[in-house]
Amino acid sequence: MIGHDLGGRYEILTRIGGGGMALVYKAHDILLNRNVAVKVLRQQFVHDEEFIRRFRREAQSAASLSHPNVVSIYDVGQEDDTHYIVMEYIEGNNLNEIIQERAPLQTDEAVRIAVQICDALDHAHHNHIIHRDIKPHNILIGKNGRVKVTDFGIARAVTSSTITQTGSVVGSVHYFSPEHAKGVSMGEKSDLYSLGIVIYQMLTGKLPFLGESPISVALKHLQEEFEAPRLVNPHIPQSVENIILKATRKNQSERYDSAHEMLIDLDSCLKPERLNEPKATFVSDSDMDETRVMPAIRGDFRPVSPAVPPPPVERLERERSSSSQKNDVQWKEEGLAEQKQKGWKRPTTIVLVTLVALALLVWGFSAVLKKLDVPEVDVPYVVGMQESDARAAIEAKGLKVEDPVTREFMGDIPAGEVYEQTKANMRVKQGSFIHLSVSDGAVLEKLANYKGKMLQAAKDELSALGVNVDDSLVFEVEEVFSEEEPGTIISQSPDAGTEFDPKAVELKFMVSKGREKIEMPNLIGKTVAEAKDELKAHELVLNEDDILYEPSYVVKKGIVIESDPYEPKDPVSKGAKVSIRVSSGPPEDAREHQFNISISPAEAGKTSEVRIVYTDARGDNIEWGKRQIQEMQTFPVKVILSPDTEARVTVYRDGQFVDSKTITYEEIVQGAGSSTLSIPGTEIATPPPSPKEEAEPATTEPDQEGQTDGDGETTDVQQ
Structure with a gap:
């Protein structure tokens, strides 16, 4: 029925229920564009004209009900041998x-x-x-x-x-x-x-x-x-x-x-x-x-005749009495005259002959009645028994099973089991015939090949056949990792082509849940070779075309900047493809410059700590490092500049700001490959700048003409 257009109007979508008399389907009313419920009469009733007549008449009568708590009946129809009722669909x-x-x-x-x-x-x-x-x-x-x-x-x-x-x-x-x-x-x-x-x-x-x-x-x-x-x-x-x-x-x-x-x-x-x-x-x-004794629940409901004729013996007695009375009357009217003529012997003979005849008649009737008087027995209730056991129980009571028995497919009754009998729960004469109706079991269906199909499609198809797919004992699903798309059926049991009873079958499906999930490794900061080894160890795929190079001021050349589409620690399926972005070094228009910083201890012969910070295209206030000096030393500090920017180096000695130097991109382009900043041992009275002041060099750096120290002397600052 699934997919069938019933009456050219109702497209059957799926089976949603059923009982002993009918099956119920969810359908779509093509004409009115709405979902409806269609109740279809089971096939075993379609040839019973009396039932069909009552079924249609009562269904039409119920359609006259219009109430918010009654399921509305929209239509009643027939297509070939299919009798159906269209009703309101309740979700x-x-x-x-x-x-x-x-x-x-x-x-x-x-x-x-x-x-x-x-x-x-x-x-x-x-x-x-x-x-x-x-x-x-x-x-x-x-x-x-x-x-x-x-x-x-x-x-x-x-x-x-x-x-x-x-x-x-x-x-x-x-x-x-x-x-x-x-x-x-x-x-x-x-x-x-x-x-x-x-x-x-x-x-x-x-x-x-x-x-x-x-x-x-x-x-x-x-x-x-x-x-x-x-x-x-x-x-x-x-x-x-x-x-x-x-x-x-x-x-x-x-x-x-x-x-x-x-x-x-x-x-x-x-x-x-x-x-x-x-x-x-x-x-x-x-x-x-x-x-009171319960009347027959199953079997013939036959009314008891109100007037039961008397047994033959009683009728005989009445006839004998009537005959005697008639003879007596006749004897009184005629016998007396005849007695006078023929004497007393003739009446005696007549009486004796009559009595003998009556005795023989009574004896004959009694013999016949004994032969006709068949004892009554209780009819055993055999519904629910196997046919062989039912026959044995009936025959044990002196009754007979009427052949042939009625056999029908009954999905909810096991094969060979009696589901109906005549004359149940009543007394009948020995030798009476009892008719049995026996189930041939469910109509067996052939199991389709669901391998490679989606699980939900198999569920819908099997549910339409009557399989309870919501029962885990009936419809078992085992999920495993595989290369197939999640939800794809990998194997099934029983095999395709096996005949099965939708009400009793036990199905098992092995279904793919996709590839096994792992945690994405962290590739950032690794070389390309290290990244390849790491991905291979985790069964992930990195193609050469998926290695993307891009310039970076911050990350060294050949170092991984980022992985895509998975970030570190993201769940990822084994065998998934990964791409990485790798630094190709600074861009072509970047320029490199070296500050040569020569600095002496604050006091000759004593140790001073030197701290150098620089700002360039890679960021602001980047720590170059700290050094301990006892004599004048020169430290090279390399910076990188992008167009229209400048780089600055700042020097601290013993925790105090002592000097800084700035160079622009244009100066480097004009040939300034390096510059020198010399810082003698004379202490600088200027207090060290705060971190905020370091970000604002205009307020902390000395001007290009020089700076007056605490003694009124000017210290030259090389720019």
Whole structure:
């Protein structure tokens, strides 16, 4: 169905659910450009004309409902053997999923949901539509919190058809009303009973009745009382428990008269004055129905004839009595005269002959009745058994299995298991025939080859076939490092072409999560050769074309400046390509100059510390270094200049500024390859500049004419 344009209008996108009667798909309405839900009838029902007629009529009836808490039905149609109903698409979850995930629910949330369900039922009942299958699976909760009741009308079509044809009661046994379990006429109060069970489950997280078989659960609805909700969950207010108790009374007369009455009670049950109201009591604590034998839950629902003809022996006695009376009358009227004529022997002979004839007649009838009187036996319930075991159980009771048995593919029932029988839970004559319906299991699908495909595409395809891809035990995914793109399927188990049951298969996929991640090494400050070795050791790729050279005043020639696109310590996949930027040295228009600084100690014969700082194209106030001197020494300091800039060297002795020298780019271009700065041993009285003053040489350097020291003498400064 996936990808099929149903009715030339509804494009089937994916399967979103299904049950025993139909499959539900998400589709796109091409005409109105909106998403819809399409319910498609299962193939085993498409040839049942009575069912189809009821199905369509009830679906059309449900389409007449227009209520914010009822899933709207847009269209009903048929294409070949495909019968479908188009409904409103609800983005969200059903109530059963919510209960399974986080029950018991908070009381206010459960009441809010129940109010909306009850409102929907009130609207439906006013339109003479009974749901008949209220359960959490049929309650949808949208992402906006809106409650939507679905499957109106369909439940009625299913129940009417199956009861008429097979005597089965169709529905969800855990939510059955007692009258539903008995197969008698159902009304509005049956929906209210089911709603009471739903509220019980929301607030307690459990179902009130459980059993080993549907029959045992249905019997409990008829005969047993469930555990009080407040015993299971003490946080339930008494007013809310009272609603549950009243809605689920076995006697219909003790339930709410209508959904509207129950809705009014739900609307006010959380008011402060009602929370601790007295526990509800009822006229009768038991039901006459509770002790009655349950009618057939599955099999033929055949009414007992009100007038049973008397056995042949009784008829014979009546005939004999009538004949005797007639003879007596005749004897009285005619016998007397004849007696007078023929004497007493003839009447005696007649009486004796009559008695002998009657005796022989009675004996003959008794012999025939003994042969015709076949004993009755209980029909064993064999649903859920394997066919061979079912046959043995039936034959052990003196009954026979009607051949051929009905065989159908049933995806949710194992192959060879009996899923339906006739004459269940009743007494029949020995030798009677029992018809069985046996599952052929699921329709097997062939597993496609998903190797090389993306995981999500495989999930979508398998989900459409009915595989529960959200169950890790069913759909196992192992992620491994590989050269493939992340999310690509590398291998699968079972192999492609294997036949599988979508409901029972266990799949395993090995999926690529890309190449293994490592930490990007730090290449900055390394030579090109060192960078290559480092990348090779980490299984990273560096091509010659990815080595980019650029000029730099700061970084020496041949040293790595930066790596791209990954910085040091970034996560990177093994085998990834990396590029680096390498210094080619200063640009071609850069010029180099050397300051030769000759400096003496502050006092002859004593040690002085000399500190030299320079500023050029590489930066400001760069430390050249410190030296200890005891006599005059000359230190070469090389600087680099870019066009329209200047370089300056500053000298400190014993922590005090003593002198500085500046040269411009134009002076170097004119031939000044080097210059000399001489600093004699005479102490300079000028205090050393602060770091801020070093950045502003105009306020700290002496002018070109000279500087007067503390003794009034002028010290020459060479520029």
